[in-house]
Amino acid sequence: MKRSIAPVFWLLFGVGGMLSALTGPALVLITGLAAPTGIGASPDFMSFARATAFAQHPLGKLILFSVIAFFIWHGVERIYLTLRDMHVGGRLTLMWICYGAAGALTIVTVGALAIVGF
Amino acid sequence: MRGPRPYMRPAESLWWAHPPYLAYTLREATGVAVAGYALVLLTGLISLASGEVAYDAWLGFLKSPWSLALHLLFFIGMIAHVWSWFQIMPKTMPRFVIGGRILPQNWITAAGLVVAMVAFIVTLVVAGWMQA
Numbered sequence: 001m002k003r004s005i006a007p008v009f010w011l012l013f014g015v016g017g018m019l020s021a022l023t024g025p026a027l028v029l030i031t032g033l034a035a036p037t038g039i040g041a042s043p044d045f046m047s048f049a050r051a052t053a054f055a056q057h058p059l060g061k062l063i064l065f066s067v068i069a070f071f072i073w074h075g076v077e078r079i080y081l082t083l084r085d086m087h088v089g090g091r092l093t094l095m096w097i098c099y100g101a102a103g104a105l106t107i108v109t110v111g112a113l114a115i116v117g118f
Numbered sequence: 119m120r121g122p123r124p125y126m127r128p129a130e131s132l133w134w135a136h137p138p139y140l141a142y143t144l145r146e147a148t149g150v151a152v153a154g155y156a157l158v159l160l161t162g163l164i165s166l167a168s169g170e171v172a173y174d175a176w177l178g179f180l181k182s183p184w185s186l187a188l189h190l191l192f193f194i195g196m197i198a199h200v201w202s203w204f205q206i207m208p209k210t211m212p213r214f215v216i217g218g219r220i221l222p223q224n225w226i227t228a229a230g231l232v233v234a235m236v237a238f239i240v241t242l243v244v245a246g247w248m249q250a
Contacts, residue, residue, distance in 0.1 A: 026237075028196055032180065036177070041249065064163060072157070074153070
């Protein structure tokens with residue numbers, strides 16, 4: 001019997017699901033609401049200099065990669081399964097589009113983290 | 119070619135937009151919030167890699183009412199995700215047996231929600247500590 005590739009995507013879904021359940025609400029609050037409005041955060045919290053220093057630090061890189069890549073793989077699994085259940089397209093077509101997009105965005109994340117420098 | 123033709127029960131095409139399936143659809147829609155937030159961060163990271171002008175433009179977008187409204191939606195989606203994630207958890211993990219008795223599912227859900235709340239506070243504290 002041919003082995004299924006599904007467990008790989010379920011694992012990525014699970015890692016992203018747990019990571020976003022634990023940190024997601026706080027991160028949205030910090031980067032999307034507090035920092036831009038300056039409510040509860042200093043105006044230069046996400047300044048170019050600070051963000052560059054964060055993205056150049058190995059731990060900062062790990063955090064940025066984990067949050068971006070795993071959140072995307074988590075969301076994409078849900079989107080893929082829902083679109084399949086909605087009969088939007090064929091199974092293989094949807095797989096290629098959804099997982100393909102997630103894979104491409106993961107590579108872009110790695111590339112951007114490399115360009116930011118060390 | 120006459121392959122097997124499994125019986126497909128006729129279903130309304132918009133079945134997912136009506137109860138009881140609507141609850142499942144909304145739960146799955148939290149994935150759009152989680153991935154959408156990651157996309158916003160990724161555009162920020164790309165603009166950071168492109169230089170200060172691009173990054174400041176991204177910061178400007180974050181300050182726009184559109185972005186604030188979007189992040190408010192993301193926040194609601196994230197909270198719904200946290201809630202449903204720990205409702206599902208006891209159903210997807212092996213049964214937890216303590217002293218010959220099965221740990222009730224809602225205990226596992228409650229424990230997960232407590233951990234999520236602690237993680238929420240810890241993340242805010244770490245961010246505040248980074249700011250100092």
